[in-house]
Amino acid sequence: MFKSLKEKLKNVSKKFGSHIDDVIEKESTEMVQESTPVTSQIETETVPAQQEPKEPSETSFKVLPETESPKKPKFSEKIKVLIKEHEILLSEKDISEPLDELEIILLENDVAFDAVDSIINHMREDLIGKKRKIRTSSEDFVIEALKNALLDVLGEGFSLTNYIDTHEKPVKVLFTGVNGAGKTTTIAKVAHFLKSNGYSVVIGSGDTFRAGANEQMRTHAERIGVKVISHQEGADPSAVLFDAVSYAKAHNIDVVLADTAGRFHNRANLMNQLDKIKRVMQPDIVTYVDEAVAGNDAVIRAEEFNNTVGTDTVVLTKADMDTKGGAAISITHTIKKPIMFLGVGQGYDDVIPFEPERLVNELLGAEN
Template structure:
């Protein structure tokens, strides 16, 4: 999943680290290190050097003279112990604890490369701009100790930038536990995005987590939709409510909610016909479904492999009928990851699930931190 983006982010993280290390080396080579050592420290170390030289020049006569003055035996008098390599020690501390101030010039080349990588992997421009701005804020003008790994330093900044764009995930089980039953979830989206199969997967997921489920087959427009949903429902072991082809989908979903209330069902999963936002009659029908069903959650479903198109459509659906959360199908086939990174940032709504295969078990809750760690190849 997101293989192409993962490999390129790994490469650019190393490039950031190399650029930072190079700027450190250049600073040290041009003598900037000595400039950053406080003059007071240099004065102290020079004084200590002179004192050590003087101490080491004590003669035996001086020792005998001191012994006579103090009325003690010469054996009891010894020269002051020199503070061995005190200057070297102080310099070592200054070097190992020294911090450098990073400038935008130090990282401009990898920063430009990161921007191109994100755009080439279908990350929306606004999301790219947010990530680049966060990287600049996290690195430029910041001080970093030399002993800190430059690559890790960059990965932390990149992780924070990606987390800012992805936002928080959406836990369906937590939502169900905190709300009155039945929880009603309405699935919307364009034709062919995989809503029907996704609903079956979510039903299977909820059953495995101990919830009772009923499905409302509200796609009365597409030929064979009822039969397809009935087949899925039988395979995952849940009840499906349906009417004949061409029936009013609002009536079907009203009956599904009524059934759930009468039988103490935890969750209603409502299917709808695929539609595009520019089909006014279908969007009006969807608005009627919302008024009749009164869903708790409206979940927009689209393909992760659609990239920027999925982001644009999600925004249009959100503007037209509203969206509470997103499900992205075919994430296992998506090498780029642009839709997953961009949708939350664009419509300000969280991703709930990723579809990652053909089986009923192949749907996973979207966990932003886990996704970012996988992208960066590390648990930071």
């Protein structure tokens, strides 16, 4: 997962660390040179002709006191690298080149511009003008700063199980998204995940528009052993999901997972239908589903859906096929809503709760 981005972040972190090492070595040399005392100078004085010399020779020699070279601005004032008690202080100039390279890498891997800008600014604030202890190596120093920057962009994530445990049941989750993003399969995976963790689930088959959607959902439900509520093809999806919620209440079901037809934000009739579904079902969580491999397109669509109908959480499918990772890094920063799950394969077990720190550690090769 995110193989291309992981390799490039690893390489740029090494180069970034080496760059800092070079700066430290250069400034260490300069400090040593500047601290070397100036040797005593000898001044020759010529004795005036009319004055008798004090010594037999015509000239006398006087040893002048040691003098100091002109004072230069302190390193702290110059905001240069300071090495004192295993601390360093970096300037903008010292890290501008590797930051530019990092920016290009992130953009090439489909990280949205605003997210890239936030990461670079966070790195700049974390590294410039602040004394930081060097515990192991400059590369680790850079990785720590990059980790903090990525975590700041990714946010805290969202635990569905924690939400269920702390809210009135049934918890109602409405899934939205564009055509072909994998909503139906994702719902089956999430249902399997919840059932495996001890929660009771009912599925509302609200995609009454797509031919075969009901059959597909029923097949999934039978395989994972959960109840599905459905109406005939072409029925009002609001009525289907109302019945699903009613069933859950009557049977003390913990969670309702509601499917909807895929739609684009610019289809006014379908978006109005989604508004009606929300009014009738009154979901606790609206989840936007899209493909991680869509990159910046997924980020743009998520923003449009959020602006049109609202979004609480995001699920990214096909994360296992995504070498770049741009969507996963960018979506939460762009719409200010957390990722809930990542789809990482074809099996029902292939959905994992999104844990930002775990993802960042994987990207940077850091220990959990």
